Amino acid sequence: MAEPGKRPNRPTHTGTVTVREQVSPSMVRLTIRSSSVTDGTFVPNGFTDAYFKLVLPDAGGDDVMRTYTVRRWLVAESSFEADFMVHGTAGLAGPWARDVQVGGELRFRGPGGAYVPDSEAGSHLYVADLAALPAVEAALDVLPDDAAGHVVVVHDEPEDVRDLITSLAVQWVVDADLATAYDKAVSLIEELPELPGLQAFVHGEAGFVRKLRPHLRVDRAVPAARLSISGYWKQGRTDEVWRTEKKDWMRPVNDREAQLDPA
Numbered sequence: 337m338a339e340p341g342k343r344p345n346r347p348t349h350t351g352t353v354t355v356r357e358q359v360s361p362s363m364v365r366l367t368i369r370s371s372s373v374t375d376g377t378f379v380p381n382g383f384t385d386a387y388f389k390l391v392l393p394d395a396g397g398d399d400v401m402r403t404y405t406v407r408r409w410l411v412a413e414s415s416f417e418a419d420f421m422v423h424g425t426a427g428l429a430g431p432w433a434r435d436v437q438v439g440g441e442l443r444f445r446g447p448g449g450a451y452v453p454d455s456e457a458g459s460h461l462y463v464a465d466l467a468a469l470p471a472v473e474a475a476l477d478v479l480p481d482d483a484a485g486h487v488v489v490v491h492d493e494p495e496d497v498r499d500l501i502t503s504l505a506v507q508w509v510v511d512a513d514l515a516t517a518y519d520k521a522v523s524l525i526e527e528l529p530e531l532p533g534l535q536a537f538v539h540g541e542a543g544f545v546r547k548l549r550p551h552l553r554v555d556r557a558v559p560a561a562r563l564s565i566s567g568y569w570k571q572g573r574t575d576e577v578w579r580t581e582k583k584d585w586m587r588p589v590n591d592r593e594a595q596l597d598p599a
């Protein structure tokens with residue numbers, strides 16, 4: 337029992353990697369088996385962006401956490417899949433996913449989540465880089481077969497481009513310079529035709545996502561409740577640093593948007 341006013345301790349689950357698959361040069365899919373899926377402590381929570389916090393030791397041996405999406409639940413097999421972007425040698429989770437083999441063990445917390453597609457929405461917009469692509473694909477999996485809208489995926493490596501299974505129009509925006517790719521994607525999204533009854537899911541690098549906010553919230557008047565938008569990571573920042581800076585980084589945006597959704 338937690339002390340009054342304190343959050344209960346969240347359980348830390350354990351798992352074992354049972355399958356390792358190279359989805360594309362930069363993306364590794366791990367199937368993770370965990371008794372927590374069977375005992376009901378780590379199970380589908382109704383959100384397509386369900387995520388877990390991978391617990392890893394930092395260089396000093398202290399536990400730190402990195403957030404990853406449950407790409408697919410395999411409850412009958414006490415398992416779930418997660419797609420890890422391997423983004424070079426920097427960081428902890430990327431290199432861990434690059435090196436872990438079948439039989440490797442992990443600790444994690446969760447699940448959390450916030451988004452579920454509205455099957456009645458007139459149109460959908462999904463915008464992601466590779467970090468948010470697993471959450472987009474999990475959403476595409478549950479959309480009705482006749483759902484309409486657009487998927488825009490931004491990346492810097494043409495070899496990672498692959499087909500996505502969806503009735504939505506898919507466009508990959510690829511440029512060897514990621515900053516240029518992000519700018520091209522912003523222009524492309526600004527030029528999309530009217531998107532009636534829009535529900536949007538926009539996640540990826542923080543600077544990119546922030547550039548899209550005014551267009552979606554002001555130009556396209558998407559209400560906050562119809563827009564899932566956040567920076568999943570920030571260029572040049574470890575996750576610890578990004579999480580400490582995030583509130584200040586978002587303050588001007590939140591102040592500006594406070595007037596858009598009157599209570």
Ligand SMILES: Cc1cc2nc3c(=O)[nH]c(=O)nc-3n(C[C@H](O)[C@H](O)[C@H](O)COP(=O)(O)OP(=O)(O)OC[C@H]3O[C@@H](n4cnc5c(N)ncnc54)[C@H](O)[C@@H]3O)c2cc1C
Pocket residue numbers: 387402403404405406418419420421422423426427428429430431466467468470471567568569570571572573574575576
């Ligand atoms: C809700 C949520 C769900 C997420 N789901 C996924 C997922 O399913 N798959 C996935 O791959 N990522 C996902 N991410 C993003 C992932 O948590 C971050 O990319 C994380 O920072 C990676 O940790 P790291 O230890 O590899 O790098 P860090 O130690 O955090 O950073 C080290 C360096 O690498 C850079 N970096 C971090 N991530 C990336 C990246 N994606 N591309 C290029 N450079 C990067 C940083 O800017 C920094 O300079 C998710 C994030 C959130 C918030």
